[in-house]
Amino acid sequence: MPRSTPARSPLAPPPSFVWTRRIVLTLLALFALLPVYVMLSSSVKPLEDTLGEWSWIPSRFTLRPYVDIWETVPLAKYFVNSLIVAGAATVCSVVIAVFAAYAVSRYRFRGKRLFTVTILSTQMFPGILFLLPLFLIFVNIGNQTGIALYGSRGGLILTYLTFSLPFSIWMLIGYFSSIPRDLDEAAMVDGCGPLGALFRVVVPAAVPGIVAVAVYAFMTAWGEVLFASVMTNDTTRTLAVGLKAYATENNVYWNQVMAASLVVSVPVVAGFLLLQRYLVAGLTAGAVK
Amino acid sequence: MTSLDLKAPAAGEALSSPAGGPPRRRRLRIPDRLRRGGLPYLLLLPALALELLIHLVPMVVGIVMAFKELTQFYIRDWGSAPWAGFDNFRVAVDFDAPIGAELLHSFWVTCTFTVLAVGFSWLFGVTAAILMQEGFRGRGVLRAVFLTPYALPVYAAVITWAFMFQRDNGLVNSALGGDSFWLIGENSFWALTIVAVWKTWPFAFLMLMAGLQNIPRELYEAAAIDGAGIWQQIRRITLPSLAPVNQVLVLVLFLWTFNDFNTPYLLFGKGAPEAADLVSIHIYDSSFITWNFGSGSAMSALLLLFLLLVTAVYLLLTSRGRKGADA
Numbered sequence: 315m316p317r318s319t320p321a322r323s324p325l326a327p328p329p330s331f332v333w334t335r336r337i338v339l340t341l342l343a344l345f346a347l348l349p350v351y352v353m354l355s356s357s358v359k360p361l362e363d364t365l366g367e368w369s370w371i372p373s374r375f376t377l378r379p380y381v382d383i384w385e386t387v388p389l390a391k392y393f394v395n396s397l398i399v400a401g402a403a404t405v406c407s408v409v410i411a412v413f414a415a416y417a418v419s420r421y422r423f424r425g426k427r428l429f430t431v432t433i434l435s436t437q438m439f440p441g442i443l444f445l446l447p448l449f450l451i452f453v454n455i456g457n458q459t460g461i462a463l464y465g466s467r468g469g470l471i472l473t474y475l476t477f478s479l480p481f482s483i484w485m486l487i488g489y490f491s492s493i494p495r496d497l498d499e500a501a502m503v504d505g506c507g508p509l510g511a512l513f514r515v516v517v518p519a520a521v522p523g524i525v526a527v528a529v530y531a532f533m534t535a536w537g538e539v540l541f542a543s544v545m546t547n548d549t550t551r552t553l554a555v556g557l558k559a560y561a562t563e564n565n566v567y568w569n570q571v572m573a574a575s576l577v578v579s580v581p582v583v584a585g586f587l588l589l590q591r592y593l594v595a596g597l598t599a600g601a602v603k
Numbered sequence: 604m605t606s607l608d609l610k611a612p613a614a615g616e617a618l619s620s621p622a623g624g625p626p627r628r629r630r631l632r633i634p635d636r637l638r639r640g641g642l643p644y645l646l647l648l649p650a651l652a653l654e655l656l657i658h659l660v661p662m663v664v665g666i667v668m669a670f671k672e673l674t675q676f677y678i679r680d681w682g683s684a685p686w687a688g689f690d691n692f693r694v695a696v697d698f699d700a701p702i703g704a705e706l707l708h709s710f711w712v713t714c715t716f717t718v719l720a721v722g723f724s725w726l727f728g729v730t731a732a733i734l735m736q737e738g739f740r741g742r743g744v745l746r747a748v749f750l751t752p753y754a755l756p757v758y759a760a761v762i763t764w765a766f767m768f769q770r771d772n773g774l775v776n777s778a779l780g781g782d783s784f785w786l787i788g789e790n791s792f793w794a795l796t797i798v799a800v801w802k803t804w805p806f807a808f809l810m811l812m813a814g815l816q817n818i819p820r821e822l823y824e825a826a827a828i829d830g831a832g833i834w835q836q837i838r839r840i841t842l843p844s845l846a847p848v849n850q851v852l853v854l855v856l857f858l859w860t861f862n863d864f865n866t867p868y869l870l871f872g873k874g875a876p877e878a879a880d881l882v883s884i885h886i887y888d889s890s891f892i893t894w895n896f897g898s899g900s901a902m903s904a905l906l907l908l909f910l911l912l913v914t915a916v917y918l919l920l921t922s923r924g925r926k927g928a929d930a
Contacts, residue, residue, distance in 0.1 A: 331833050335734045342731055343748050349763040368777035410649045417646035436658040440862035442883045443903040446896050447661035476657040479650060537756040539865045554758045561762045562872045568766055575759035586754035587747045597813035
């Protein structure tokens, strides 16, 4: 599945290396997969079996939790909210990042360095630092203009797209810079404007990078917890908040919570694993120069 | 993240001559003058406007808020809150009083946590990346397995860990044969660190794996001809070649881990135990439980100051060694 990397040595590795590799990688794989196994096996147990002593193999098998999750909490509603918010944030973030990265990779202009540094430095701010002010700004904008950003999906979409933007721009700059400039200059000679060159030449050539950025943006929005917990209300609640409430009730239905965790993970994990080689390729082109 | 990424645009500049050049036969969609000078700015505008709205303006507002007596009575109209001067800061760093002492404690907990979590994440990531550099059967599957913790939504993963750490019905106590509490008391620090490492190391692995692909094969061939064994090649070629990736990676891991909110918030629910009271969660709790945004903002501003300082010193120290090699 993955691209082949250059082999380290033309000689076969010595047994000491092969055995180290086997043992260490097995341990790491077990560590990585342990929670996945817990999710999977607990989600097919009846409730009593998840409340008593932990058992590695389910003694009684049931698919009941997968039916119940949709009724115990409004999971479908959370799901739709998350889908709308993450989908919209991804589309906007990718489009905006493509424009910005194109400008940086193809033009020389005053303030370019400042722009890149500013955008990237926003990555280091703790979310908690602008959570409180942003909360107040959204509330005040709502009071003054009637545009409901606080509690609405729109406010969350705006917030999330800026989370993935810096990294997306950074990765796409690297990607675009690796596309030969002759290509878009040829397109311009053939009568395309700069935007025509961007959409007919650069974007098609950068599809892997754009896919990688889209996956990253979607994952970022789908998994965000802090802002979702403050900026949403009952109707706009996302999976992050819904699932957390589900898991911190007084009597937790652990089998259902595990089933729900699995269900909400499947879309992103499947998408990520299918497209991960693009992400590695994008990182190789963009980040690691 | 600064010194590396800036090279990409710089390399491109030499080649580009957006204006001038061959005769233009095209129909212009954008006025010529604007296209020549303004287009890059136009293209950057959406990104810039949004970053300003969501990050920079709130940050400035946050710093202003830190100088106000912004309690629950002024939330609706925070402009009218009275100025407090440095009062909020004074309270935050008065380590003899409860609020300051708790903040200091939380700061030390976060430092210890960060060092451990970043250290182990990097170690696991670099080990896995190096061991998987060369092709072998099952490598693709293993790579997918290792990246799974990174791909899982953080809430689904951490809630599962919370289930595993339950005292009565959790996997951890069952496997260890004990009946200790993991999510309250002293143990909670270790629970938090384990979950953070589990969640973070795949990212280190991903970055280092990408970094390894840029090491030229000839280096290894030359070393092999000179009689260097595989362990020696790792020590002499692989590890030194990863230095530029490490510079960025360690900084990013540090910032993410130090600012981590999700893991403790999801693992412990409201109110983290004292042993695992990370700064982010501490500020969140003290802001939203008491609704005193002024003092919360002062703490955030101090946190930012600390992070800026560490980042600046780190970049200064790490790039000094590399400057000579780059030039």
